[in-house]
Amino acid sequence: MARKVAVVAGGHSKFGKRYDATMRELCAEAYKPIYDEGISQDKIDASVLSYAASQFTGQGAGSALIADYIGLHDKPHLRVESACTTGTASLRAAWGMVSAGLYDVMLVLGVEQMNRVSSATATEYMSQAGDMRWEYPFGISFPAFYALMASRYMSEYGMEHDILAKIAVKSHHYGAQNPKAHLPKEVSFEEANNAIPICRPLNLYDCSLITDGAAAVVIAAEERVKEFTDQPMWITGIGAGASSMMIQDRSTLTSIPGAKRAAQAAYKMAGVESKDIDMAQVHDCFTIAELIAYEDLGFAEPGKGPELVENKENYHDGRIPVNVDGGLKSKGHPLGATGVSMTYEVLKQMKGEAENPTRQIDDVKHGLVHNVGQSGQFVNVFIYERGW
Amino acid sequence: MARKVAVVAGGHSKFGKRYDATMRELCAEAYKPIYDEGISQDKIDASVLSYAASQFTGQGAGSALIADYIGLHDKPHLRVESACTTGTASLRAAWGMVSAGLYDVMLVLGVEQMNRVSSATATEYMSQAGDMRWEYPFGISFPAFYALMASRYMSEYGMEHDILAKIAVKSHHYGAQNPKAHLPKEVSFEEANNAIPICRPLNLYDCSLITDGAAAVVIAAEERVKEFTDQPMWITGIGAGASSMMIQDRSTLTSIPGAKRAAQAAYKMAGVESKDIDMAQVHDCFTIAELIAYEDLGFAEPGKGPELVENKENYHDGRIPVNVDGGLKSKGHPLGATGVSMTYEVLKQMKGEAENPTRQIDDVKHGLVHNVGQSGQFVNVFIYERGW
Numbered sequence A, B: 001m002a003r004k005v006a007v008v009a010g011g012h013s014k015f016g017k018r019y020d021a022t023m024r025e026l027c028a029e030a031y032k033p034i035y036d037e038g039i040s041q042d043k044i045d046a047s048v049l050s051y052a053a054s055q056f057t058g059q060g061a062g063s064a065l066i067a068d069y070i071g072l073h074d075k076p077h078l079r080v081e082s083a084c085t086t087g088t089a090s091l092r093a094a095w096g097m098v099s100a101g102l103y104d105v106m107l108v109l110g111v112e113q114m115n116r117v118s119s120a121t122a123t124e125y126m127s128q129a130g131d132m133r134w135e136y137p138f139g140i141s142f143p144a145f146y147a148l149m150a151s152r153y154m155s156e157y158g159m160e161h162d163i164l165a166k167i168a169v170k171s172h173h174y175g176a177q178n179p180k181a182h183l184p185k186e187v188s189f190e191e192a193n194n195a196i197p198i199c200r201p202l203n204l205y206d207c208s209l210i211t212d213g214a215a216a217v218v219i220a221a222e223e224r225v226k227e228f229t230d231q232p233m234w235i236t237g238i239g240a241g242a243s244s245m246m247i248q249d250r251s252t253l254t255s256i257p258g259a260k261r262a263a264q265a266a267y268k269m270a271g272v273e274s275k276d277i278d279m280a281q282v283h284d285c286f287t288i289a290e291l292i293a294y295e296d297l298g299f300a301e302p303g304k305g306p307e308l309v310e311n312k313e314n315y316h317d318g319r320i321p322v323n324v325d326g327g328l329k330s331k332g333h334p335l336g337a338t339g340v341s342m343t344y345e346v347l348k349q350m351k352g353e354a355e356n357p358t359r360q361i362d363d364v365k366h367g368l369v370h371n372v373g374q375s376g377q378f379v380n381v382f383i384y385e386r387g388w
Helices: A023-036 A062-069 A086-099 A119-127 A142-157 A161-175 A189-193 A222-227 A257-270 A287-296 A305-310 A335-350 B023-036 B062-069 B086-099 B119-127 B142-157 B162-175 B189-193 B222-227 B257-270 B287-296 B305-310 B335-350
Strands: A005-012 A046-050 A077-081 A105-112 A197-199 A213-221 A233-242 A279-281 A366-373 A378-386 B005-012 B046-050 B077-081 B105-112 B197-199 B213-221 B233-242 B279-281 B366-373 B378-386
Touching: A005 A023, A005 A086, A005 A222, A005 A335, A023 A062, A023 A105, A023 A213, A046 A062, A046 A086, A062 A077, A077 A086, A077 B086, A086 A105, A086 A213, A086 A233, A086 A335, A086 A366, A086 A378, A086 B077, A086 B086, A105 A335, A119 A142, A142 A197, A142 A287, A161 A189, A161 A287, A161 A305, A213 A222, A213 A335, A233 A257, A233 A335, A257 A287, A257 A366, A257 A378, A279 A335, A287 A305, A287 A366, A335 A366, A335 A378, B005 B023, B005 B086, B005 B222, B005 B335, B023 B062, B023 B105, B023 B213, B046 B062, B046 B086, B062 B077, B077 B086, B086 B105, B086 B213, B086 B233, B086 B335, B086 B366, B086 B378, B105 B335, B119 B142, B142 B197, B142 B287, B162 B189, B162 B287, B162 B305, B213 B222, B213 B335, B233 B257, B233 B335, B257 B287, B257 B366, B257 B378, B279 B335, B287 B305, B287 B366, B335 B366, B335 B378
Parallel strands: A046 A077, A046 A105, A279 A366, B046 B077, B046 B105, B279 B366
Antiparallel strands: A005 A213, A005 A233, A077 B077, A105 A213, A233 A378, A366 A378, B005 B213, B005 B233, B105 B213, B233 B378, B366 B378
16 A cells, blocks of 8 residues: 555635635635645645536636635646535545655645525536436436435334434534534424425425535645644545445435445445444435434444434434534535535544534544435545544 | 556547437447456446536536446446546546555546537537636637637747648548547648638637547556556656646746646656657647647747647657647547547557558657646646556
């Protein structure tokens, strides 16, 4: 194997309806804290500057635009796109180039600006990540995909909607403590369980947010890490998996086959097991997605995710804290930024820098990021290890 | 440094106005010869499946769609997008993941389907790779960008248009011998020099084609190369460079700063000089781009590119054969496929498999690919070495 690589710094814009900022300004906002830590442009060899969907802004080839705006116009850059896994796919590509020795220090920045169009149009644009010949024309949007999974889970394991509502309550509980969150407000169980339906059995509080925002991390090769930090977060496991395009081609609707493969590959590479993970950031584009993630990642046996929820084992002081930054549900889901934002949260937790002791997890040695694209067509799982 | 990586196989669809095929079918056509050589899906660990602009098809996140269609739905994949450098940017990202040891064997496939919209709309979509706030609204499309460069070159060095026409004549001479070319017809000097203006001083024959097509290569880590071929083409140099977004921010219009940086980095990594290169595939989106490439790559001194053209040193039996497959000009320019198609041509030439002795270059030991995005905002240069 090639060189070890660590995450050495991170930055994060405020997530929300950012009518005050253009896409390039969101990127600058995410890069600024990194610059302020002393990682100026001359210290960065190359970058991956990514967003998921050019439809939102009509801007193609935006890595050039972003590089130019944040002062990296004379450094190599590229854009990676993998729907909602854009952030972690960017990190996977950048990791390769650093580990292989092409660059020592790379900036990985993800962004999306989704609120200049209506919610209906945004949903349509997101749906274009599905098959534009054989799914979209028949009305299959993402809420519909995940509603089918939720229905199947309920049918197979006898779950009621209250479990999903409890996941939403947790997300909002933690989002309310995250100053970068899009919708930082507590939600009661009654509100979450009885909200207006979006696509049955999913209601308003089962769905993630249409958000503007950006997040960034800097990765460095082992020989260079000490120049930047004495608290490096090592990338020890990378697993990627894919599933059939259409869910009718899959063997199951209560698990995402590509996610299981990605998790297995990441655990193997990192030399750890699911029980060794101290915290996880999982892709809760819908509450049912978070529930399925518990099982795909091995935190619960198939069909036993609801017990983990009932026992609050997914809270910051539970057995496996999940999304204690608010998740896609309350923090928000700017598609291209999401995977990078998850990584940034693991770094903060490892460093003990969560804003509030009521959401800081004790002694994080191993953190996991799980990022899913489309309805599971691609998944990236990363495992991080505290380096101090 | 990590593992050596070689190109071990390639495939190429027919380029042209492919109303007979969808984007996914073009991809299958490019993958088929690779499959027929025995590299079936089970031998591929992961893929980068890319196109430049989702506007043409409305299809986002297409790597999942392509993976599904060509039977790689259960293998990790991602899409890289870097405008017209999408193909080589995909290869740069894939090289990293293989060299670093994450995967042993990867498929890199580039595609674009551009002819389902009118030429005017296609030009508009391509222009969206420029700055959508500060360029596009003021009428700056790609022909305009390169016309400005051509005007400046003429003014600075006293060149006449006939030099550009001779480049077009060469491209069509070779394109006419390439069965995969979009417009395989000879063009006379008079036709090329006196065609209708597109954006003065550039005329119809100075501009590349709006093309549908796909190309693919397989790369493998050194330990695995022998399973696939005894004629590996080693990737020995990779250089990437970037330039300021808007040309008014650049120090020169007769050179692309990022291209010079990319070339220097690639030569250094490969341990060769420009004089060691036996053939080059350069990014001739416009004839002036090919001329400038001669100088940025060191094949001619600044202002001396026209002498190389006058002396036909860029022909297959000249000092530095360039684009003897027809180039973007005659072979065509399906954006995301272009960089991969260039790589495929170097492989063919090294193996002595060009269709016609009148375009086969003798004894290619070192080949170079030069791929430019937007008006030079990003450039990738690859150097390849014959491994047998």
